[in-house]
Amino acid sequence: MTAPAGENTSPDSDELLTPWAVLDDYQCFGCSPHNPHGLQLRFRERPDGLAASFRLGRAHESYPGVVHGGLVGVICDETMGNLLVLRTGRPAFTTAMRVRYLAPMPVDVAHECRARITTELPAADPPGSGLPANGLISAEADILNAAGDLVATARATYRPVDLDAARDRIQLSDRAAGRLADALTAPAAPVTTPVPAAVPAAEES
Numbered sequence: 001m002t003a004p005a006g007e008n009t010s011p012d013s014d015e016l017l018t019p020w021a022v023l024d025d026y027q028c029f030g031c032s033p034h035n036p037h038g039l040q041l042r043f044r045e046r047p048d049g050l051a052a053s054f055r056l057g058r059a060h061e062s063y064p065g066v067v068h069g070g071l072v073g074v075i076c077d078e079t080m081g082n083l084l085v086l087r088t089g090r091p092a093f094t095t096a097m098r099v100r101y102l103a104p105m106p107v108d109v110a111h112e113c114r115a116r117i118t119t120e121l122p123a124a125d126p127p128g129s130g131l132p133a134n135g136l137i138s139a140e141a142d143i144l145n146a147a148g149d150l151v152a153t154a155r156a157t158y159r160p161v162d163l164d165a166a167r168d169r170i171q172l173s174d175r176a177a178g179r180l181a182d183a184l185t186a187p188a189a190p191v192t193t194p195v196p197a198a199v200p201a202a203e204e205s
Contacts (some may be wrong), residue, residue, distance in 0.1 A: 007041070007046070013043040013115075014042050014045055015042050015043065015044050015045060015110045016042075016045065016050075016086070017033075018031055018043065018082050018085065018086070019085060019086075019180060019184045019186075020032070020085075020180065020183075021033055021034075021184035022179050022180065022182075022183045023098070023176050023179060023180060025176075028078075029074065030074050031078050031082060032077065039054065039056075039071070039074070039075070039078075041075065041078050041079070041155065043079065043082055043102075044113060046116075047053075047141075048116045048119070049083050049114065049115045049116035049117065050079055050082060050083040050086065050114075050115050050116075051076075051079070051112055051113065051114045051115070052075065052079050052113045053110065053111070053112045054075065054110075054111060054112075055108060055109060055110045055111065055114070056105075056107055057107055057108055057158075058107055058108075058109075060107065061107055063071075063104075063164035065106055065107055066104045066105065066106060066107065067104075067105040067106070067107055069099075070116065071103055071142065072101065072105060072151075072152050073097065073099045073154065075113050075143065075154065076097070076099060076113060076115070076141040076152070076154035076156070077094055077097055077154070077170040079080065079113045079114070079115040079137040079141050080115040080140070080141050080154070080156055080158070081094060081115070081158060082111065082188075083115045083117060083139065083157050084117065084137055084139065084160055085184070086196060087117060087121070087186055088121075088131070088137070088160045089184045090161060090162060090163070090184065091160065091161060091163060091166040091170075092137070092159065092160040092161075093158060093159050093160075093161065093166075093169070094155050094156055094158055095136065095157045095158060095159050096156060097154060097155070097156035097157075098155050098156070099153070099154045100152060100153045100154070101151075101152050102150050102191035103149065103150075103151050103152075104151075104154055105143070105145075105151050105152070107149070108142075108144060109144045109146070110145070111143055111145055111151065111177055112143070112144050112146065113141055113142070113143045114142050114143075114144070115139055115140070115141040116139065116140055116141075117137060117138070117139050117141055118137045118138045118139060118155075119132055119139075120132075120135045131160060133179065135159055135160070136158065136159055137157065137158050137160060138155070138156070138157050138158075139155075139156055139157075139158065140153070140154065140155050140156075141153065141154045141156075148159060153177060162171060163180065163181050163184065167184070
């Protein structure tokens with residue numbers, strides 16, 4: 001059987017629910033567990049950051065048998081962005097991103113995205129909540145295949161903002177904002193129940 005898009009190909013007890021997952025109608029194409037048409041990326045902690053394992057299918061092609069390059073950027077951005085949210089407790093907006101494509105990413109093959117923060121964050125209470133003077137945080141991501149070969153890399157900058165400021169740019173009801181505020185200040189919760197698959201599994205030929 002072929003794993004559905006966005007399914008973690010090596011599930012373990014370290015998988016995390018991101019703060020946004022507490023919103024039942026959250027529809028992020030990259031990471032929402034509630035969007036049946038999205039990638040439903042699932043994350044786990046790494047010593048130096050965050051990782052997402054995934055395997056995309058024919059519905060995500062550009063050239064035949066090759067994952068669309070735009071989705072490679074989405075996966076890098078999602079993994080870096082969620083890492084910043086978990087580390088700072090703030091929503092983070094992407095301000096710039098550059099992706100390098102080193103090899104084609106074939107469909108129906110397991111890959112992993114690994115993200116890390118490259119900006120030294122100032123000491124703060126709670127730890128990790130401080131921001132640099134210019135308000136921008138840099139991050140890097142690598143996508144590797146199952147053999148450990150580098151397929152793509154990305155570098156990006158993000159601007160974390162307080163939730164009240166973020167509400168000027170996104171649509172959130174007062175109730176949703178309250179739930180999200182609680183989730184942003186709570187430790188990241190492990191996944192305790194399976195997240196529904198994005199698309200039905202297809203038989204391998």
